[in-house]
Amino acid sequence: MAVDRLNAAEGDKIEINRVLLLSDGEKVTIGTPVVAGAAVSATVAEHFKGEKIIVFNYKPKVRYDKKRGHRQQYTRLAIDSITGPGIQASTPVHGEPFRASLQAEPVQEPVKEEVK
Numbered sequence: 546m547a548v549d550r551l552n553a554a555e556g557d558k559i560e561i562n563r564v565l566l567l568s569d570g571e572k573v574t575i576g577t578p579v580v581a582g583a584a585v586s587a588t589v590a591e592h593f594k595g596e597k598i599i600v601f602n603y604k605p606k607v608r609y610d611k612k613r614g615h616r617q618q619y620t621r622l623a624i625d626s627i628t629g630p631g632i633q634a635s636t637p638v639h640g641e642p643f644r645a646s647l648q649a650e651p652v653q654e655p656v657k658e659e660v661k
Contacts, residue, residue: 546587546621546622546624547619547620547621547622548619548620548622549617549618549619549620550592550618550619550620551589551620553589553620554589555589555590555591555592556588556589557588557589558586558587558588558589558625559586559587559588559589559622560584560585560586560587561584561585561586561587562579562583562584563579564576564579564580564583564584564585564629565578565579565580566580567580567583567627567629567630574629574630580629580630581630582629582630583627583628583629583630584627584628584629585624585626585627585628586624586625586626586627586628587622587623587624587625588622588623588625589620589621589622590621590622590623591620591621592618592619592620592621593618593619593620593621594616594617594618594619595616595617595618595619596616597614597615597616598614598615598616598617599612599613599614600612600613600614600615601613
């Protein structure tokens with residue numbers, strides 16, 4: 546899971562106590578504003594920069610243009626366990642860092658059939 550950059554070194558374990566929604570597959574608990582007693586344990590996998598965003602300002606007829614760019618810094622977390630009311634104990638989650646948010650799915654071209 547990618548979040549805004551955290552002040553933690555790679556490999557550090559962190560605890561997230563502000564859980565807004567909790568689900569065990571059947572039952573969904575929505576917090577008001579947070580779920581009491583719920584916590585998420587995670588490991589900092591890496592720090593990285595997002596894609597570059599180009600900001601271009603232009604005013605016609607006055608020869609004004611300004612080009613700026615920005616790259617947001619993020620932290621990738623690997624979720625270790627989720628605990629909370631209604632969940633028996635720490636629910637192990639896959640240990641691999643979640644990378645699906647940054648990897649694009651391959652686009653499959655539709656097959657064109659020849660018309661005769």
